[in-house]
Amino acid sequence: MEVVPLETSDDVARLAADVIETVVRTRTSPVLGLATGSTPLPTYRELVRRHVAGAGPSYDAVRCFNLDEYIGLPPGHPESYRATIARELTDALGIAPERVHGPDPTPEGLPTAGERYEAALAAAGGVDVQVLGIGSDGHLAFNEPGSSLGSLTRLKTLTEETRRDNARFFGSIDEVPRHVLTQGLGTILRARHLLLLATGAGKAAALAAAVEGPLTASCPASVLQLHPHVTVLCDGPAAAGLA
Numbered sequence: 385m386e387v388v389p390l391e392t393s394d395d396v397a398r399l400a401a402d403v404i405e406t407v408v409r410t411r412t413s414p415v416l417g418l419a420t421g422s423t424p425l426p427t428y429r430e431l432v433r434r435h436v437a438g439a440g441p442s443y444d445a446v447r448c449f450n451l452d453e454y455i456g457l458p459p460g461h462p463e464s465y466r467a468t469i470a471r472e473l474t475d476a477l478g479i480a481p482e483r484v485h486g487p488d489p490t491p492e493g494l495p496t497a498g499e500r501y502e503a504a505l506a507a508a509g510g511v512d513v514q515v516l517g518i519g520s521d522g523h524l525a526f527n528e529p530g531s532s533l534g535s536l537t538r539l540k541t542l543t544e545e546t547r548r549d550n551a552r553f554f555g556s557i558d559e560v561p562r563h564v565l566t567q568g569l570g571t572i573l574r575a576r577h578l579l580l581l582a583t584g585a586g587k588a589a590a591l592a593a594a595v596e597g598p599l600t601a602s603c604p605a606s607v608l609q610l611h612p613h614v615t616v617l618c619d620g621p622a623a624a625g626l627a
């Protein structure tokens with residue numbers, strides 16, 4: 385695992401954008417794994433800025449797979465992860481909606497959503513670079529503490545802590561869905577390169593536990609220690625707990 389402490393979240397965004405662009409430039413059919421949440425937004429903005437300035441690579445051959453999705457939001461809800469990724473990144477990069485995949489949260493799709501998503505990931509040849517954030521409780525995607533380290537895409541229940549963390553995107557905590565579909569920790573480990581972004585003091589304890597603590601389901605992000613190619617980009621406040 386390479387841990388790269390940087391000064392600011394803008395430094396994290398620039399370096400993360402470099403990593404993603406390199407994959408897009410060098411792979412013939414690049415597959416990007418995308419996280420939502422606040423942490424990757426500066427990276428997505430940087431990619432869009434470069435693209436608009438004509439300085440980015442061509443995204444024509446790119447396919448994207450979202451990490452997770454809420455269950456129970458009306459179709460097209462602005463806080464659904466499909467809508468968020470389209471709004472914050474893929475529309476602006478000119479990536480067609482049919483090239484952006486997410487787990488299917490519709491009531492009729494739910495029973496088979498996990499296995500169909502795993503099959504779609506495999507059919508695409510796997511993820512070249514997976515962007516990840518980390519939860520303040522050490523969650524990775526929506527694999528909350530206690531999640532199986534080998535888990536695949538499935539339905540999960542959010543903890544109150546995560547619902548509270550995500551209430552800022554909704555009117556109130558009551559509007560935050562209780563259930564999600566999420567790639568499992570085992571799914572995430574199949575990506576060829578994992579790019580974990582961590583910014584802000586609120587992530588310091590979780591990041592230290594993930595990187596330097598024991599491998600344990602109590603800190604799902606510690607599963608990164610099992611992967612042969614992980615890059616952690618963090619700003620000064622997030623790095624504060626590292627030895």
Ligand code: F6R
Binds near residue numbers: 418422523
């Ligand atoms: C998002 C996701 C979550 C977030 C995590 C951190 O797709 O899977 O694990 O990465 O909750 O969220 P932020 O970046 O908002 O602090």
